[in-house]
């Protein structure tokens with residue numbers, strides 16, 4: 001909230017620049033009469049210890065004025081700076097953080113400054129002027145390519161100029177002066193992007209391979225002519241003994257006419273795991289999203305409109321997006337649309353990654369844990385109070401059948417009265433989407449379901465959806481069903497011994513009829529049974545138990561029912577792995593599986609590891625199968641095993657399953 005000293009006339013542009021992992025950054029403001037001001041920003045973290053010993057962390061933004069530029073003696077009133085951009089310079093002195101600042105004015109001149117962040121010393125500011133054309137400069141972006149910085153400059157005639165500037169500086173002042181002696185006198189390239197003014201520009205280097213001598217730079221611009229221009233520039237660096245060359249190899253442009261119903265005011269390219277998205281904002285107050293497909297980079301750039309939504313600020317003038325990396329793979333994109341006020345949005349950049357993976361895969365395995373149930377407002381094994389854990393042991397049915405059954409019947413009652421949340425309906429639509437994808441290539445796959453569910457949830461919600469019923473593996477059973485409990489009297493096929501168990505086992509009849517005596521306790525007709533003091537099996541007189549795998553459970557009837565489901569799942573999983581080895585792709589969508597009871601989480605990890613191995617060992621070289629784990633968890637969405645190279649196949653989304661599924665659903669509608 002600190003107020004900065006005012007400019008004498010309007011401020012036309014601002015920007016900031018920060019060295020990697022630095023807590024300080026450079027802020028630049030510029031505007032009328034060519035005035036430029038440079039500030040240093042520091043983020044200070046202070047811990048105040050309150051009276052009660054309560055620590056509170058405050059983040060304070062500290063602003064130091066560094067300097068202003070020297071102004072020319074003869075200046076007309078309307079001579080002004082229109083655009084500014086800054087980037088860190090690589091230096092041999094880590095304590096002296098320097099930045100290159102490039103500003104463009106209304107006469108078409110570029111002003112270049114080298115600014116150090118150092119405080120409290122005689123300041124040396126070097127500045128240099130490069131002239132382009134006589135048309136006013138409207139926008140600038142900088143992008144680092146190897147040891148150079150490329151300055152991309154747009155003017156009011158719709159032209160874009162590419163300047164190659166040095167990206168490194170030596171620590172001595174003499175060298176800093178020499179730096180300016182070696183500045184270029186002309187741009188390395190220019191192209192006509194728009195019929196009228198180029199209002200906004202965003203550039204990014206797209207070559208991943210650092211050893212490559214070819215560098216591809218994607219430049220996107222928006223104009224007064226309501227069009228977006230996307231240009232791919234290929235540079236070649238050639239380091240020989242005498243001199244390093246850096247030459248322009250090729251340039252190709254795609255123009256989207258009528259990209260907005262009025263002038264474009266802001267564009268920003270953002271990189272995701274699967275590719276680039278372009279965000280644009282126009283004077284028509286709409287923020288639009290586009291996919292920029294450069295996979296076929298040699299022939300054409302494909303740009304596709306995804307969606308747009310209105311923004312509230314009037315007189316829209318700019319857009320910027322900042323990616324925050326908060327550690328533990330937690331990320332956030334902060335959008336700011338400026339105009340008459342500023343509107344701020346937030347997006348988890350993992351969402352587009354997850355959506356692209358879902359869109360482009362052939363098979364889907366949903367692994368779900370307690371978190372999915374918790375989102376329905378249900379309590380689970382994991383979230384239950386300690387005192388109830390003893391009721392999760394089947395021997396309690398022998399010791400205190402009334403208390404045991406009351407607890408489990410109440411569980412079943414709550415489950416049957418609660419509705420599945422909207423996340424389940426998103427999963428239903430996902431199933432539908434996968435079913436409509438083109439059929440697998442291989443004959444034996446004709447009947448293979450594209451999806452399966454591996455779940456530890458005992459609420460049975462998946463069974464309420466027809467599409468899930470045939471492909472469900474509920475590893476902990478179903479709380480809405482009760483069954484004869486005679487099986488708990490056995491362990492590994494032998495009768496348990498002891499006074500209580502002897503009494504129990506004496507009451508067992510043949511067992512054959514009791515084996516399949518499963519009944520639902522949410523059926524209204526069963527009220528009378530439930531109201532009895534002890535609910536018993538309809539064949540023998542033994543108390544009934546929930547059809548749920550309990551702690552230390554030895555009931556063969558439960559175990560075998562679950563293992564039948566497991567075998568069907570494993571058979572499916574084997575066939576999918578086999579298909580992955582032939583170039584098919586799989587997404588494992590993990591929902592709310594915590595680290596405390598990691599059974600399902602471990603299954604996700606194992607399937608990811610196994611199918612990745614199959615994909616790598618595959619004989620076909622033309623098409624490699626792809627496997628992605630999308631891990632949704634409010635606290636622990638990180639990959640479990642960094643060193644096993646599984647991390648780069650994991651998309652971490654921090655959030656509750658219910659909320660994240662709804663956001664994914666919105667995005668799926670756009671793609």
Ligand SMILES: [Zn+2]
Pocket residue numbers: 484485486513514517537538539540541542
């Ligand atoms: Zn029975």
